Amino acid sequence: MNQWFNEELDEQYFDLGARVSIKIGETLFEGQSDFQKLQIVKTPNFGNMMILDGAVMLTEANEFAYHEMIAHIPLFAHPNPKRVLIIGGGDGGAAREVLRHACVEECVMVEIDGLVVEKSREFFPTIACELDNPRLTLLIEDGIKYIENAQNEFDVILIDSTDPAGPAEGLFTADFYKKVNNALKVDGLMAAQAESPYYFQKTQKELFGVLNGIFPYTTMYLSAIPFYPSGTWSFAFASKDYSEISHARVVDLEKMTPSLQYVNPALFRGCFALPNFIKKIIA
Ligand code: SAM
Numbered sequence: 001m002n003q004w005f006n007e008e009l010d011e012q013y014f015d016l017g018a019r020v021s022i023k024i025g026e027t028l029f030e031g032q033s034d035f036q037k038l039q040i041v042k043t044p045n046f047g048n049m050m051i052l053d054g055a056v057m058l059t060e061a062n063e064f065a066y067h068e069m070i071a072h073i074p075l076f077a078h079p080n081p082k083r084v085l086i087i088g089g090g091d092g093g094a095a096r097e098v099l100r101h102a103c104v105e106e107c108v109m110v111e112i113d114g115l116v117v118e119k120s121r122e123f124f125p126t127i128a129c130e131l132d133n134p135r136l137t138l139l140i141e142d143g144i145k146y147i148e149n150a151q152n153e154f155d156v157i158l159i160d161s162t163d164p165a166g167p168a169e170g171l172f173t174a175d176f177y178k179k180v181n182n183a184l185k186v187d188g189l190m191a192a193q194a195e196s197p198y199y200f201q202k203t204q205k206e207l208f209g210v211l212n213g214i215f216p217y218t219t220m221y222l223s224a225i226p227f228y229p230s231g232t233w234s235f236a237f238a239s240k241d242y243s244e245i246s247h248a249r250v251v252d253l254e255k256m257t258p259s260l261q262y263v264n265p266a267l268f269r270g271c272f273a274l275p276n277f278i279k280k281i282i283a
Contacts, residue, residue: 005041006047007056007134009199009229016199019057020227024048028123031116035167040123046227051093052162054117056227058091063127064261066193067093070235072253072263073271074156074191075101077237079247083154083159084108085183087143087171089160090116092128095138098158099130100220100256107136108154111169112145114140136202144170150183157184159192164203172203174210181214181240189239192222198230208282211238219244220282221271234278244272 007020025042032038037232039051047060071094075081082105084096090111098107110156117140120128131138141144157180159236164172180190211218215238225233237244250265258266
């Protein structure tokens with residue numbers, strides 16, 4: 001019954017000659033939306049797994065390493081995040097983590113694909129568990145269109161996107177990040193999933209070329225995520241005013257730490273320590 005799911009990176013991206021391989025069981029859902037192919041499968045040891053257009057998005061067993069990091073690092077770096085925007089994130093994991101912050105009055109989540117949200121509610125109830133929280137405004141529309149009309153509105157913006165192909169292609173462009181900059185308040189900051197520094201250096205160089213030209217302060221932080229290509233994953237951090245530590249709410253983070261699986265105060269500081277080859281990518 002068990003077979004292997006292979007994420008064929010060499011076909012999908014460059015001629016890498018590497019792939020992610022995970023033993024899978026029963027298929028729970030398979031369907032094509034207007035935007036992408038969604039598959040949800042059982043795995044013997046890591047819970048249910050979501051795959052979009054052949055790329056692993058998450059498993060129930062280790063989604064925390066992604067969702068805690070995309071949300072808590074920027075939210076704890078901001079002294080008082082009240083309004084937060086998530087672009088993408090249809091599984092609900094980033095929203096779940098954002099809403100742990102009592103200071104957040106409203107989180108707007110703009111996901112292009114209603115099918116991802118619908119099936120996450122059904123097959124990932126521990127991830128989608130805050131999607132009906134009254135502090136969450138969930139919009140099913142293109143984040144690129146949404147951001148055009150947002151001016152000086154958000155303290156923190158999270159780009160929780162798929163890889164730079166299909167509907168997410170525009171989420172890696174200068175035009176988009178200029179609009180993100182406009183949508184942030186004067187002291188706002190943002191974080192974006194930024195691929196693997198081992199395999200996707202070209203994408204990262206382009207992304208940081210864009211961010212460095214728009215934001216006064218940029219850096220990168222890392223997380224270890226086993227089923228993403230290479231297992232080393234990165235997030236771009238870009239800010240109009242605060243560095244990652246200048247206004248960090250360390251006491252609040254200490255209080256939240258017992259309820260988290262990944263982030264703690266030492267990890268918050270340590271995730272910004274970058275190997276030399278990565279410093280060159282983002283310079
Ligand atoms: N949280 C996930 C994880 O653990 O890997 C990250 C993937 S999340 C499912 C990415 C979402 O971004 C997808 O549901 C996709 O539909 C959405 N997305 C892609 N392009 C988008 C766009 N232009 N506007 C809004 N959402 C977009």
